[in-house]
Amino acid sequence: MSERMDAPDDVISMTQHLQSHRRRSLVPMSRKRLHIALVYNTFRESTPENPHDRGGMADLRAMIRRQARGLRKAGFQVTVLPLASDLLAFQRRLRRLMPDVVFNQYDDVVYGAKYEMRLAAVVRMMGFPITGSPALALGLCREKYSTACLLAGQGIPIPGETAMLTSIKQVDEHEWEFPLIVQASQEHCGLGLDRNSVVHSKKALREKVRQVVREFNQPALAQKFLPGREFNVGLVGGNKLRVMPLAEVDYSKLPDDIPPIMSYAAKNMENTVEYKNTSVQCPAQNVEPEVAKRIGQVAARAFRAVGGWGYGRVDIRLDEQGNPKVLDINCNPLLDEGVGLARSAERAGLKWSKLLKLIVNAALERMPGDINLPMLPISSNGMARHQSGLVVTSSVG
Secondary structure (H helix, E strand, O other), X not given: OOOOOOOOOOEEOHHHHHHHHHHHHOOOOOOOOOEEEEEEEOOOOOOOOOOOEOOOHHHHHHHHHHHHHHHHHOOOEEEEEEXXXXXXXXXXXXXXXXXXXXXXXXXXXXXXXXXXXXXXXXXXXXXXXXXXXXXXXXXXXXXXXXXHHHHHHOOOOOOOOOEEEXXXXXXXXXXXXXXXXXXXXXXXXOOOOOOOOEEOOHHHHHHHHHHHHHHHOOOEEEEEOOOOOEEEEEEEEOOOEEEOOOEEEEOOOOOOOOOOOOOHHHHHEOOOHHHHOOEEEOOOOOOOHHHHHHHHHHHHHHHHHOOOOEEEEEEEEEOOOOOEEEEEEEOOOOOOOOOHHHHHHHHOOOOHXXXXXXXXXXXXXXXXXXXXXXXXXXXXXXXXXXXXXXXXOOOOO
16 A cells, blocks of 8 residues: 555654665664574474464474574574573573574463563563563553553544453343454464354353353453454554555455454464455555555554554454454564565565564664663673664665
8 A cells, every 4th residue: 555654753654764764774884793583482282283273383483484584684693592491491592692682483372371471571681682562562462451441541442342251240240232252351363263253142242251261261352343344554663663554354255154353263274264265455455545544543553552662463443434443452463474564564665584674673772661671690791782782784775
């Protein structure tokens, strides 16, 4: 999409950013080759993985290899650093490596786990810059009800009927406006979303709440199900946040008995009807410029509200009147070549390796208030390196 979406003052168009970066790249700078530690989660439970699940370990490792190649093409030295269950060994190795930046691809794989947030905190406590959002933002985005309350408090639109349900009894204490969508309140990647997640009666709501509480051992989140178009809004940058071209989820080929939602099956299970009949169009077509501008503004405000940094994705649906409402905020979304955020960035003229470089730059820039105060000592030489304000030198243009 070619129109500019600029309304928060700190959001600029990709064209402006690329032009300004080219100008800055003409200034002589240090030619140091930065060392990146690419961190990801290799822990898996003993249950065998479904070979049709695109969220499994084989796909994860293939993605990490593509990231490593992209980072090396961008001019970085890269060490891949897996983490399974031995945090002390991970810390020791990280201290030996002394990377300039930790490229954070750690993602939780156990229901209810919030180690993604804790890993980010540990890395910063060691004094290393880390890509993506800080620990607080990562933790907040996993608490969907808290995030919704924060957004509503700041005047950022969310779906109506938003409620957290911890028991079946609560269902009967409220008069609901159906249909509702019900999901696990602390999960991501569509976990807990399935063909029964859109409910049209109190009976169906009770059944879905019971299933979520029992299976995931956490409260259920209920919200008004919105009938309008669904958009993924990619965001890249630090102090200057760039809105990527909109991507739209196309559910038009789904059978009538399957709700048009981004369930786990639609995202990952390639042998399912949902996966085969759900697609994403980028850039989104036939979106009025004013509507696109509002969607970009709402997404940027939501991302900033939770403390997002570096890169992210905000999922938005339109209500009956065509107004954008925030469904979900993903502070460290899927980062793979040719899909998701990378696909949106490419539509803006930002190739894979250049996108990765921008993400590293944002980590080195560091968000306001992020004080470098290591609590886990590293060598004095290492500290000098991390306090020197290193900047990636090669041009994004």
